[in-house]
Amino acid sequence: MADPKITSSDEVLVVRDLCVDFTSLHGALHAVRGVDFTLSRGECLGIVGESGSGKSVTVSAVLGLLGKGATVSGTILLDGEDLVAASFEDLRGLRGKKISMIFQEPSRSFDPIYSIGKTFAETFRAKSPELPDAEIRRRSVKLLTEVHIPRAEERLHNFPHQFSGGMLQRIMIALALANDPEVLIADEPTTALDVTIQAQIVSLLKELQQHRRLSLIFISHNLGLVGQIADRILVMYGGLVLESGASSRVLGEPRSPYSRALLSALPAWGTHYSSSGLYTIPGNVPDPTRPEPGCPFAPRCTYVLPACTAALPDMTMEETSFRCVLPGVKV
């Protein structure tokens, strides 16, 4: 499925046939409709997709963060342990320790009346209640230094509003790593940040992934950004995986017409309106309350065939896996 150097290492997270439905006023909302993926140890998996593609719901389901309104089915194996069947207490034990997550808006992820030091203390004590204060301080400073926060010792006394967005996201990452998880999920971690800061955060995540041998899931709608950090990429649309494979392949020779269209819709660096128009994808992102019986991209696809709307095409497993009735079209 992916390149051999990745499949040779063992698999830390295996997701099979994951489905998530929400009940809404307008009937059932099928947010995720059968997602399969595997995360190997030390690997970075990128998940790209537009809003409503199901990427955030997928990872929230992995952490059990969806709440009572959601119906989750399928298998999520974290180091062999099934998370779909796990009890609330079991999940609590795993979150932070085995698997951790950082979110889009760092300023909303902190309690504004807790100092950074107190936030760290709370995080450590959640897993090791007996940890002495001095040890907590020592570990906090070590973590802050690891994410390149200058003057870490002093900064522990500061409150979230005294940090910039980029600094807060660094601290968020440090907190997520506090209990040495094996898997870190980053859900659009740089979307709220400026482009120069975004580059710093992505570099930091890459550095941590390599030094700690962390398994990373990086979610973004920005293909260029995902291409810089991910070893493999999952392209999602309408709650389904439409393509997955090594990131150089998915970005270089996309097999699914959707990945291809998405790549073409980005203005290429250095092009100008005076010389060429932008390629556009007609239509709109699909409505999750009324999923198409066939391929979710069929109504917008240039290559649509009668077979596309009749039934959902199977995944074709080649060097990259893709879900399309056509054996890989070329534009």
Place this chain on the structure above:
Amino acid sequence: MNPELSKPIQHPSTPLLRLTHVSKAFKLEAGLFATAGRYVWAVNDVSLDVYRGETYGLVGESGSGKTTLARSIVQLVRHSGGAINYYPGARSRLSGIAEPWDIGTGSRQILRAFRTDVKYIFQDPSSALDPRMSVYEILTAGAKYGLRTDAASNAQARAAEVMDAVGLRVADLERRPAEFSGGQRQRISLARALFGKPAALICDEVVSALDVSIQGQILNLLVELKRQYDLTILFIAHDLTVVSYMADRIGVLYGGSLMEEAPSDRLVAGPLHPYTQLLYNSVPRLGSHLADRAELTRAPGTPYNPTVMPSGCPFSGRCPIAQPVCLTERPLLHVAASSEPGLPTHRVACHFVD
């Protein structure tokens, strides 16, 4: 502020808008914890021209002052220093008044007419459209309160015309914003702006809230409308790839100051200012690798603090080539030595770029 800084450039054709030493300082309210008498120096002495028929791109990170600058043009915020001049030309409904018109002066009537000439389009179409109004009411509301124009007297026909221009159906006029997708709502915003036959559009992050697959539709539409109606566009965005694609000339803002200004292709080929270089290197491009950008991994230096009256270069705290002079002396925006004659000038504000 020193009036010798950043002289307006000379250009063969007259501008549509000329900003001369424009500044805006917001007074911070004294609160429970805040101290009175402090200011946020949002825009500091910016001089630039927007020429008729061009797309001028403004890029900058959050807090760089791009929105404040744009909003001061239509007087949604009043600038606190400098002048913004408008050259209406023959086509405008303001053609009777003496050129150039200083938009900080004159009656409310003239300002309204000006705001029909220069339309502001907001980032998030879902919050810029009144959910209780039908699309027809949204399109015509401005004409009701603005100057009487031919557009207002023939509202029905004009509404159908602009709907067609932005790729929506005439039947959609009866619907309400909630029934449309994000991309369609941005089309409604554009239709509203076009209704009064404007000379210029100020597009403030108009595609940032949209999905990648929708973004291209709106950008193509803007290019199409610009050609069809001979529009001048001030295009503001933080996405450099998008701005480089859309703009003829680009101005780079940092800390409320114009750091560099050049034709779009020149900036893509080789930015001169250290800040623009950092900005351009930070853009994640397909096929580029993190390893090529090792210098970006460094934690930031001191970012610009907008509550302190700027003395030196706003970028000096983060600049890799900063010298003592950068902290004390504000660099002049000057024509770069590498500017090619005959082309629009390349201007840069750095002590160490000729």
